[in-house]
Amino acid sequence: MPKETPPEDKPAAEKTLTDGFNRFRDKHYENGAGLMEKLVKNGANPDFFIINCIDPRNGADIVFDAPPGQQFLHQQMGAIIPPYDADKQAELAASLSYAIDAKKIKHLVIMGHSQCGGVGALVEGTSDTLIESWVKMAAEAKRAAEGKVGKTDKEALLRETERQTVIMSVKNALEYPMVKKAVAEGRLTVSGWYFDMEKGALHDYDPKKDAFTQIAPAPAAQKARAKHARRRPPHYPPPRKAA
Ligand SMILES: [Zn+2]
Secondary structure (H helix, E strand, O other): OOOOOOHHHHHHHHHHHHHHHHHHHHHHOOOOOOHHHHHHHHOOOOOEEEEEOOOOOOOHHHHOOOOOOOEEEEEOHHHOOOOOOOOOOHHHHHHHHHHHHHOOOOEEEEEEEOOOHHHHHHHHOOOOHHHHHHHHHHHHHHHHHHHHHOOOOHHHHHHHHHHHHHHHHHHHHOOOHHHHHHHHOOOOEEEEEEEEOOOOEEEEEEOOOOEEEEEOOOOHHHHHHHHHHHHOOOOOOOOOOOO
């Protein structure tokens, strides 16, 4: 049975979205001088194409605090990119073709993330046959992770499979004809990134070292603030007494 929103909840549920839309409109439409109006008039020419997971905690517009027009977005479970097949990956191939050849994007970023439910379904199995048939496209990433960290420590295996899925997806993306051609002609870079949601850290895969290294580390002042915040007792600062 499909899950249905009870009719009485619909206006309240929609209000979450319409309130958000009003905030977006206030920010980006400014009586004819706003960013959206310029983008509508002149078109958008983004430099980036981001492929990431459908997980609602790692939306690329949120993670990169992106203004409208900065990046193309494509989301698929686990940020898994299967080997190129013109029929099966028609949507991704068409989107990449448009972004690379018509809009001349410069950077393709494939971003996996920690605590990924899609990769979790791959490692731990799932009774949902549709999810299973999708995530098994990353079976080679799971095998590579098992080869690195073994099968005993489940958490270690999950984290390593998430990273290996990024590596596999980059390798597969480089075989998509429009990507391959643009990279060969020096007009496109392809990066594999890993968003550690637990630590709030971003890592980039370096194929020469076969390792992920942290990029955009938090500035020292921000780290100190976070450390200080962790040390605070539960009620710091003490609540003010009502006048
Ligand atoms: Zn995910």
